[in-house]
Amino acid sequence: MIEVLSVSKQFNGQEVLKEITATFRNGEVSLIIGQSGAGKTVLLKCIVGLFTPEKGKILYDGRDISSMDKKEIRHLRQEIGMLFQNSALFDSMSVLENVMFPLDMFSSMTYNERRKRAMFCLDRVGLSEAQYKNPDELSGGMQKRVAIARAIALEPKYLFCDEPNSGLDPQTSLKIDELIHGITTEFGITTIVNTHDMNSVMGIGDHVLYLANGNLAWEGNKDNILNSDNELLNNFLFSSDLVKKVKEMSLK
Amino acid sequence: MFLAGSIKSFGSYLILMRRVLSRPQRWSVFFRQTLHEIYQLGINSIPIVLLISFFIGAVICIQMKLNVESPWMPKFVVGYATREILLLEFSSSIMCLILSGKVGSNITSEIGTMRVTQQIDALEIMGVNSANFLILPKITALMSMIPILVIFSIATGIAGAFAIGEFTGIITAEDLTTGLQHEFKQWYIWCSIIKSFAFAFIITSVASYYGYRVTGGSVEVGQASTNAVVSCSVLILFSDIILTQLLMQ
Numbered sequence: 009m010i011e012v013l014s015v016s017k018q019f020n021g022q023e024v025l026k027e028i029t030a031t032f033r034n035g036e037v038s039l040i041i042g043q044s045g046a047g048k049t050v051l052l053k054c055i056v057g058l059f060t061p062e063k064g065k066i067l068y069d070g071r072d073i074s075s076m077d078k079k080e081i082r083h084l085r086q087e088i089g090m091l092f093q094n095s096a097l098f099d100s101m102s103v104l105e106n107v108m109f110p111l112d113m114f115s116s117m118t119y120n121e122r123r124k125r126a127m128f129c130l131d132r133v134g135l136s137e138a139q140y141k142n143p144d145e146l147s148g149g150m151q152k153r154v155a156i157a158r159a160i161a162l163e164p165k166y167l168f169c170d171e172p173n174s175g176l177d178p179q180t181s182l183k184i185d186e187l188i189h190g191i192t193t194e195f196g197i198t199t200i201v202n203t204h205d206m207n208s209v210m211g212i213g214d215h216v217l218y219l220a221n222g223n224l225a226w227e228g229n230k231d232n233i234l235n236s237d238n239e240l241l242n243n244f245l246f247s248s249d250l251v252k253k254v255k256e257m258s259l260k
Numbered sequence: 261m262f263l264a265g266s267i268k269s270f271g272s273y274l275i276l277m278r279r280v281l282s283r284p285q286r287w288s289v290f291f292r293q294t295l296h297e298i299y300q301l302g303i304n305s306i307p308i309v310l311l312i313s314f315f316i317g318a319v320i321c322i323q324m325k326l327n328v329e330s331p332w333m334p335k336f337v338v339g340y341a342t343r344e345i346l347l348l349e350f351s352s353s354i355m356c357l358i359l360s361g362k363v364g365s366n367i368t369s370e371i372g373t374m375r376v377t378q379q380i381d382a383l384e385i386m387g388v389n390s391a392n393f394l395i396l397p398k399i400t401a402l403m404s405m406i407p408i409l410v411i412f413s414i415a416t417g418i419a420g421a422f423a424i425g426e427f428t429g430i431i432t433a434e435d436l437t438t439g440l441q442h443e444f445k446q447w448y449i450w451c452s453i454i455k456s457f458a459f460a461f462i463i464t465s466v467a468s469y470y471g472y473r474v475t476g477g478s479v480e481v482g483q484a485s486t487n488a489v490v491s492c493s494v495l496i497l498f499s500d501i502i503l504t505q506l507l508m509q
Contacts, residue, residue, distance in 0.1 A: 056385055058381065058384070058385070081387075082387040082389075083387065084387075085384075085385055085386060085387030086386070086387045088385060088386075088387075090382065090385045090386075092378045092381065092382060093378070094377060094378060096377060096378040096379050096381065096382040097379075098374075098379055098382075099377075099379075100296075109386075110386050112286065112288075112289050113285060113286050113289060113386065113387075113388055114286075114386075114387065168385075
């Protein structure tokens with residue numbers, strides 16, 4: 009479980025996050041949604057520890073990240089898997105080497121055990137046949153799946169995904185969402201997804217947070233998001249004609 | 261303003277080097293990376309070093325013949341001067357200036373691209389000391405390969421001088437050999453190697469620093485590569501003065 013307690017973050021005197029408080033539970037996919045510039049990525053980077061908030065605390069199962077020394081932070085990061093917007097696969101390594109990399113760095117397994125674990129992860133995302141390919145030989149969706157395999161290689165307790173569906177077609181996005189949700193429930197991971205994709209919200213939104221101008225403007229789940237009376241959220245949600253029609257149909 | 265910026269950059273460079281020059285997290289991965297970099301930075305540089313050294317050795321020989329030889333000078337002076345130039349300056353300083361263009365821009369663009377495509381962020385989030393993981397193998401690899409490159413450069417430069425003498429007849433092989441052996445000081449080879457160690461460190465660390473600090477996109481990566489080559493060249497020339505003064509006194 010990750011707890012964010014009254015977290016604020018400023019850049020050049022401008023407050024980007026304002027007293028954000030939220031709890032992210034195990035085995036649940038939490039989605040952070042909001043307009044561009046609302047503070048989603050900054051919040052995610054504060055949680056991961058890439059940014060240090062000016063105020064507030066971030067607790068990983070009760071452990072305060074701000075009071076950890078470098079060694080403890082490095083140890084904590086071995087419990088974290090992260091999926092980046094552009095996959096961030098190491099292009100000097102093959103697919104298998106990418107997935108084996110965290111194991112090479114941090115596990116005490118033998119080579120065969122590491123390879124077996126990496127193959128299991130690749131198999132889990134349906135890409136075991138691509139093990140010898142280089143990342144640039146894969147499509148965007150396949151790269152995302154390899155990045156997921158790499159993120160889960162060390163059996164993380166926490167999984168963070170920054171815009172996992174950006175640049176992907178709806179069908180591939182759906183597959184990525186199902187994969188993230190499946191892995192989260194299967195391994196009991198605390199997963200936080202930063203997204204703009206309303207399909208993801210309606211598909212895997214066990215827990216949804218809406219950020220507006222650095223404030224936590226709404227919190228709920230996929231079942232009650234369409235019926236919310238929050239004006240800011242409704243303006244964001246129903247900016248698309250498709251979602252408007254879905255709501256009209258559901259009301260009928 | 262320029263001074264303040266330079267001091268700030270030097271401070272950032274020292275902070276980065278503190279992270280780089282720490283114990284590798286996993287020695288087996290470090291050795292694997294170092295071998296990879298030895299191939300990328302060292303072995304791949306051998307052809308350009310051989311090519312340039314051969315032609316420069318030949319050109320130095322021609323220039324010495326045209327400009328230095330006179331009835332008052334012994335014939336072997338051409339070989340003597342060619343050897344001294346190759347040993348004392350070309351095969352260490354000038355070759356490293358050339359390598360700063362090839363290797364330096366390669367390092368900056370590689371690390372810079374990793375920065376802008378979030379590969380470095382991915383390493384950090386995994387708990388990897390990205391500076392140490394990416395930069396230390398490059399420094400180790402080039403510093404371990406540079407003596408070999410220097411020796412290759414000296415040998416090929418001399419071969420170039422022999423070749424031009426043979427093809428054009430401007431100097432006989434006997435006169436050239438006498439000149440090359442005249443008052444030979446082994447210390448000059450060590451000077452060349454010691455200087456090249458320092459230059460190898462400058463090339464890899466400064467180029468890595470520029471790449472590691474890139475923010476933005478492909479344009480910024482290109483700018484960083486150019487800045488890295490310029491800075492490496494200036495620093496090599498500046499440290500050449502200091503090292504030559506220290507080693508040759």
